[in-house]
Amino acid sequence: MADHKQKQQEHHQCKAASSSSSSSSSTIIVVFWDDGMLHHNTGEGVFDTGINPGFLDVLEKHPENSDRVRNMLSILKRGPISPFISWHPPSTPALISQLYSFHTPEYIDSLLEADKNGGKTLCSGTFLNPGSWNAALLAAGTTLSAIRYILHGHAKMCYALVRPPGHHAQPTQADGYCFLNNAGLAVQYALDSGCNKVAVIDVDVHYGNGTAEGFYQSDKVLTISLHMNHGSWGNLILKGAGFGFNLNVPLPNGTGDKGYKYAMTEVVAPAVRKFDPEMMVFVIGQDSSAFDPNGRQCLTMEGYRGIGQIVRNLADDHCNGRVLIVQEGGYQVTYSAYCLHATLEGVLNLPFPLLSDPIAYYPEDDAIAIKAIESIKHYHQTQAISFLGGT
Numbered sequence: 001m002a003d004h005k006q007k008q009q010e011h012h013q014c015k016a017a018s019s020s021s022s023s024s025s026s027t028i029i030v031v032f033w034d035d036g037m038l039h040h041n042t043g044e045g046v047f048d049t050g051i052n053p054g055f056l057d058v059l060e061k062h063p064e065n066s067d068r069v070r071n072m073l074s075i076l077k078r079g080p081i082s083p084f085i086s087w088h089p090p091s092t093p094a095l096i097s098q099l100y101s102f103h104t105p106e107y108i109d110s111l112l113e114a115d116k117n118g119g120k121t122l123c124s125g126t127f128l129n130p131g132s133w134n135a136a137l138l139a140a141g142t143t144l145s146a147i148r149y150i151l152h153g154h155a156k157m158c159y160a161l162v163r164p165p166g167h168h169a170q171p172t173q174a175d176g177y178c179f180l181n182n183a184g185l186a187v188q189y190a191l192d193s194g195c196n197k198v199a200v201i202d203v204d205v206h207y208g209n210g211t212a213e214g215f216y217q218s219d220k221v222l223t224i225s226l227h228m229n230h231g232s233w234g235n236l237i238l239k240g241a242g243f244g245f246n247l248n249v250p251l252p253n254g255t256g257d258k259g260y261k262y263a264m265t266e267v268v269a270p271a272v273r274k275f276d277p278e279m280m281v282f283v284i285g286q287d288s289s290a291f292d293p294n295g296r297q298c299l300t301m302e303g304y305r306g307i308g309q310i311v312r313n314l315a316d317d318h319c320n321g322r323v324l325i326v327q328e329g330g331y332q333v334t335y336s337a338y339c340l341h342a343t344l345e346g347v348l349n350l351p352f353p354l355l356s357d358p359i360a361y362y363p364e365d366d367a368i369a370i371k372a373i374e375s376i377k378h379y380h381q382t383q384a385i386s387f388l389g390g391t
């Protein structure tokens with residue numbers, strides 16, 4: 001009964017927010033984190049393979065390691081952005097029953113079984129080790145707490161700083177370092193709480209295939225993914241009732257700050273404005289940076305700051321300033337933290353940068369990117385996105 005009442009309250013708040021067009025004055029981002037997520041140990045080897053070939057003196061940590069997140073934590077605690085950050089107490093792990101809103105019981109059973117048996121390699125580079133399952137449940141629970149916090153009206157901008165990441169996890173399988181789809185669970189929670197339209201903007205360098213798949217059949221969720229056009233998750237098929245509500249923006253290698261800004265203003269923003277969401281979920285990955293070992297997209301802090309600002313303005317105009325930010329990839333241990341800092345500066349819509357870029361020097365040539373973005377824009381306007389006014 002209490003749960004029913006709670007959902008009703010959230011429903012009301014979703015409606016109230018959607019009917020308001022007032023600009024948001026939020027100046028704080030509430031961060032959700034739990035130290036238990038550090039206990040997902042992905043091991044070491046040749047990059048993300050977990051393999052020791054025997055002829056290397058120095059093996060490296062798996063790119064999705066706890067160091068990257070420890071630096072993200074510390075930069076938010078001790079960087080110049082710290083006065084704009086509020087820390088939420090640790091959340092409880094997700095309940096198994098909560099996972100069924102996005103994942104199939106068979107898949108969840110297979111993860112429980114793998115954990116019970118001491119761990120398992122689920123697919124390439126994706127290791128469920130002792131401690132991993134609890135971290136995954138904490139990541140899902142932390143993200144659910146953050147969306148609930150927004151829906152209850154306690155804050156407009158929340159950031160779920162979570163690992164293991166989630167956006168490759170599909171309803172039926174693990175993929176790309178991901179077990180549970182944290183953002184997908186939050187989106188479904190928002191829908192179940194009465195939100196009619198949720199927009200997901202994913203700027204991790206990889207295609208957010210798991211999140212997209214979870215909502216392929218839905219016209220209530222607009223999933224947008226800007227990503228490197230690298231083919232690993234190449235199935236960009238639009239299908240079902242959700243046709244036109246899965247917007248893929250595969251960008252050429254080296255797209256850079258100007259190219260991303262162009263994609264955001266020419267493709268992403270018009271789609272979001274047409275969709276007019278009640279809730280925004282901003283899925284961030286710093287593996288789109290110029291120095292990431294897993295990406296070639298060459299964003300710098302300035303680019304991330306600009307993307308954050310555009311997302312904030314869209315959230316202000318359509319969602320009464322409400323945006324859930326969910327952490328995904330980002331593997332360069334130093335620069336990922338700096339780019340996170342810049343992204344959140346953008347979301348805060350601060351009038352000037354708080355932190356200068358210590359290493360940006362990569363030359364940019366946006367001509368190829370702009371040509372590709374124009375062709376994506378043309379495709380979506382003429383074929384894929386009926387709500388954008390195409391035929």
Ligand SMILES: [Zn+2]
Pocket residue numbers: 204205206285287328329330
């Ligand atoms: Zn990624």
